[in-house]
Amino acid sequence: MVLFNAVATLADFLAGEGSRLKKRAAIAEAIAAAEAEDPGGEGSGLFAQYLAGLPFAEADPRKLNAGGALLTKAMLKATGATDAALTAAYRRHxxxxxxxxxxxxGVSRAASLSLGEVCAAFGAMATARTTAARAATLDGLLDRGTPAEVKYLVKLMLGDMRIGVKQSLVEEAIAVAAGAEVGAVRHAVMLEADLADATRRAFDGTLGEARMRLFHPLGFMLASPVETPEEAVERFTAKPEKVAKPKKGKKAADEAELDEGVEAAPVSAEARPVEAFLEDKYDGMRAQIHCGDLAEPGRVAIYSRNREDITESFPELEEAFAAVLPDVDGPMILDGEILAWDYKDSRALPFAVLGTRIGRKRVSNEVRTQVPAVFMAFDLLYAKGELQLEHPLRVRRNRLETIVEQMVDRVVSPFAVDEREKGRQQVMFLGEKDAGVARLMLSPSRLVESAEDIDRAYADARARANEGVMLKAADSAYLPGRRGLAWVKLKRELATLDVVITGAEYGHGRRATLLSDYTFAVRGPGGELLNVGKAYSGVTDAEILELTESLKAHTLEDRGHFRTVEPLIVLEVAFNNIMRSGRHASGFALRFPRILRLRTDKPVEEIDTLERVEEVYLSQVDRPVES
Incomplete structure (x- = not known):
C-alpha cells in the first residue's frame, strides 16, 4: 500500500530543489519504490498522476467541484482556526x-492515508449529488491527513502543486524508473491522456499498445509574436536544426535532459527562400473539435485552449458536427477558431461580440440568432485513425482541404431550435432559410514570398477587421503545447495610453504579500478619474516592491485584498484593443492591457483623457458596429 505521505514528502523536497536532473532522479526513484511496494497495482500510476497535479486523468471528464469556498470551510474545520487567522496565513504564503x-x-497524526483511499475520496466528491455530501467526504479526507498531507491534498485539489515540476518532467522520470523510452511514454500520454495508465504501461512493457482516444484535448501549438514583416522573414529563412535529441533506452533517459530540442542560430535571409503559409489571424476563441467517433456516433466535444469542455456554450456547432459520419468521414480532430459570424457580410465579428456567449450554460434562440457561431478550421490533428501531428503542414493542409470539401455541405445547423423539447434541443425548421447554415469554414491560406507580401496581407487582414496575420512554416510538424519559431503572428499594437493607478490588490503565490495588480484610470471631461482597466504584467520584481511600499503609504481605503490609493503613479500601457464596457465608469475597457513602463517623468495632470480613449476605439477597424 503506497501512502499519500510519500507524495507529500517528495513534493516538499522538490519544492526546495533547483536542479532539474536531481528532481528527475528523485521522482524516478520514488515511482520505482511505489511500483516495488505495489507490484502491478495502481500505486505507481497514482503517485505519478498526483505528483503532476492531476486529481483525475486528463481523459477523465469528472471534476472535484472543490472550489475555494468549499476548501476554506473544510480547512477551518480541520485546523480549528478562525477566519482571520486563515486569511493572515494565506496572505503570508x-x-x-x-x-x-x-x-x-500543533496537530500530530500518524500517516495512514493511502493513494487508493485518496482516489476513492476524489471519485466520491466528483459524483456527490449535494454540496453537503461533497463537504462530508472532504472533511473525512482532511481529518485523516497529517499537516504535510493536508498541505498537498489542498494543493492537488486546487490543481496547483507549486513544486517546480511540469508533467513533462514526470514523464521523463517514468521512463527512467521503468527503463522505457521517454518518447514512447509521452506518445502514450498524448494518445490516451492518462498519466497513471501510461505509468502502468511503461512497467508492463505495453506502451506500444496505447491507442488514440477522442474526447480529450490535445495540447495546442502556439505562435510566437513578431513586430515586423522583416522579422517574420528572418525567422523563416533561418533553418532550425534540432540538437541534443534524446537517444533511446534507459541509459539515455538517465543521462540526457530529454527536453525540447534547441533551435539553431538563424542564417541570412538570402540563404533560403521563404516557405511559409500565410493566414488571417482571427479575433476569436481557439478551439479543437472532436467528432466522428466510431464508438459514439454523433458525439461532439469542443475544447478551449485551456482544455476546458465548452461544447454547451456553442450548441449550434455541436448540432452541425454531429453530422460527421464515422464510416465515411472517419473520426477526426480539427484545430481552429470559433468566431461570431456576420452571414450577411461574410466576415468575423469582433471578440467583444463573441465574448457575450462564453461561459453560458444555456444558449437561447435569441443569442444564437444575434451572435451566430462558426468554426474556422486551419489544421488537422487526427483523421481516419491516424494522428497527423508529425506530417508537414503542407500535407496536413491538403488533407484538411479535402475533408472540409467533403463535409461542408453537411455540417450545418439552423439559427433557431425547438426550445419546447426538454433535454437535447431539437432542430426547428421554419422555412428554407432556417433549414441550416454552414458552421464549418476553411481558413484561407497561401504561400508567402516576401516581407512586402506579408505587409500587404497584413493591411488586407486589418481591412477585413481581423487582428493581423499568422505565418506557419510549410514543413512544420504540429508540436502540442509548444511556442516556437515554426509559427509566428504579426499584430501591431494600437497607440499606448498614459494612465494613473487608482487601486491595487495583492497578487497570488510569491506575490501574495505584494500589491501587484493595478487598476488604472484616464481623465474625464470634468477632470474626474475614470477607470478603464487593470494590469499586472510588464513590471519587474524590483518595481513591484517599490510600488507596494508607495501604494501602501498612499492608501485611501484598505478593503483587505484591495486598496483604493491616491492617484500619483502614472503608467504607460499597451493593449490589444478597446471595448465598450459597463464594468467601468468610463464606459470602456482595455483588452489584455500590459504595462510598458512607469512614467516618473509625467505628472498626473498630463495623463490621457476619455476623449483620447474614444478616439482610439473609433480608429479600430474591428470594433463592433454601433447603431
Missing part, C-alpha cells in the same frame, strides 16, 4: 495548502 500546513503545526 499566497497558497491555501501552505496556510493549512502552518495552522496545523
Amino acid at each position: 499566497g497558497d491555501l495548502g501552505a496556510a493549512a500546513f502552518e495552522l496545523m503545526q
Whole structure:
C-alpha cells in the first residue's frame, strides 16, 4: 500500500530543489519504490498522476467541484482556526495548502492515508449529488491527513502543486524508473491522456499498445509574436536544426535532459527562400473539435485552449458536427477558431461580440440568432485513425482541404431550435432559410514570398477587421503545447495610453504579500478619474516592491485584498484593443492591457483623457458596429 505521505514528502523536497536532473532522479526513484511496494497495482500510476497535479486523468471528464469556498470551510474545520487567522496565513504564503500546513503545526497524526483511499475520496466528491455530501467526504479526507498531507491534498485539489515540476518532467522520470523510452511514454500520454495508465504501461512493457482516444484535448501549438514583416522573414529563412535529441533506452533517459530540442542560430535571409503559409489571424476563441467517433456516433466535444469542455456554450456547432459520419468521414480532430459570424457580410465579428456567449450554460434562440457561431478550421490533428501531428503542414493542409470539401455541405445547423423539447434541443425548421447554415469554414491560406507580401496581407487582414496575420512554416510538424519559431503572428499594437493607478490588490503565490495588480484610470471631461482597466504584467520584481511600499503609504481605503490609493503613479500601457464596457465608469475597457513602463517623468495632470480613449476605439477597424 503506497501512502499519500510519500507524495507529500517528495513534493516538499522538490519544492526546495533547483536542479532539474536531481528532481528527475528523485521522482524516478520514488515511482520505482511505489511500483516495488505495489507490484502491478495502481500505486505507481497514482503517485505519478498526483505528483503532476492531476486529481483525475486528463481523459477523465469528472471534476472535484472543490472550489475555494468549499476548501476554506473544510480547512477551518480541520485546523480549528478562525477566519482571520486563515486569511493572515494565506496572505503570508499566497497558497491555501501552505496556510493549512502552518495552522496545523500543533496537530500530530500518524500517516495512514493511502493513494487508493485518496482516489476513492476524489471519485466520491466528483459524483456527490449535494454540496453537503461533497463537504462530508472532504472533511473525512482532511481529518485523516497529517499537516504535510493536508498541505498537498489542498494543493492537488486546487490543481496547483507549486513544486517546480511540469508533467513533462514526470514523464521523463517514468521512463527512467521503468527503463522505457521517454518518447514512447509521452506518445502514450498524448494518445490516451492518462498519466497513471501510461505509468502502468511503461512497467508492463505495453506502451506500444496505447491507442488514440477522442474526447480529450490535445495540447495546442502556439505562435510566437513578431513586430515586423522583416522579422517574420528572418525567422523563416533561418533553418532550425534540432540538437541534443534524446537517444533511446534507459541509459539515455538517465543521462540526457530529454527536453525540447534547441533551435539553431538563424542564417541570412538570402540563404533560403521563404516557405511559409500565410493566414488571417482571427479575433476569436481557439478551439479543437472532436467528432466522428466510431464508438459514439454523433458525439461532439469542443475544447478551449485551456482544455476546458465548452461544447454547451456553442450548441449550434455541436448540432452541425454531429453530422460527421464515422464510416465515411472517419473520426477526426480539427484545430481552429470559433468566431461570431456576420452571414450577411461574410466576415468575423469582433471578440467583444463573441465574448457575450462564453461561459453560458444555456444558449437561447435569441443569442444564437444575434451572435451566430462558426468554426474556422486551419489544421488537422487526427483523421481516419491516424494522428497527423508529425506530417508537414503542407500535407496536413491538403488533407484538411479535402475533408472540409467533403463535409461542408453537411455540417450545418439552423439559427433557431425547438426550445419546447426538454433535454437535447431539437432542430426547428421554419422555412428554407432556417433549414441550416454552414458552421464549418476553411481558413484561407497561401504561400508567402516576401516581407512586402506579408505587409500587404497584413493591411488586407486589418481591412477585413481581423487582428493581423499568422505565418506557419510549410514543413512544420504540429508540436502540442509548444511556442516556437515554426509559427509566428504579426499584430501591431494600437497607440499606448498614459494612465494613473487608482487601486491595487495583492497578487497570488510569491506575490501574495505584494500589491501587484493595478487598476488604472484616464481623465474625464470634468477632470474626474475614470477607470478603464487593470494590469499586472510588464513590471519587474524590483518595481513591484517599490510600488507596494508607495501604494501602501498612499492608501485611501484598505478593503483587505484591495486598496483604493491616491492617484500619483502614472503608467504607460499597451493593449490589444478597446471595448465598450459597463464594468467601468468610463464606459470602456482595455483588452489584455500590459504595462510598458512607469512614467516618473509625467505628472498626473498630463495623463490621457476619455476623449483620447474614444478616439482610439473609433480608429479600430474591428470594433463592433454601433447603431
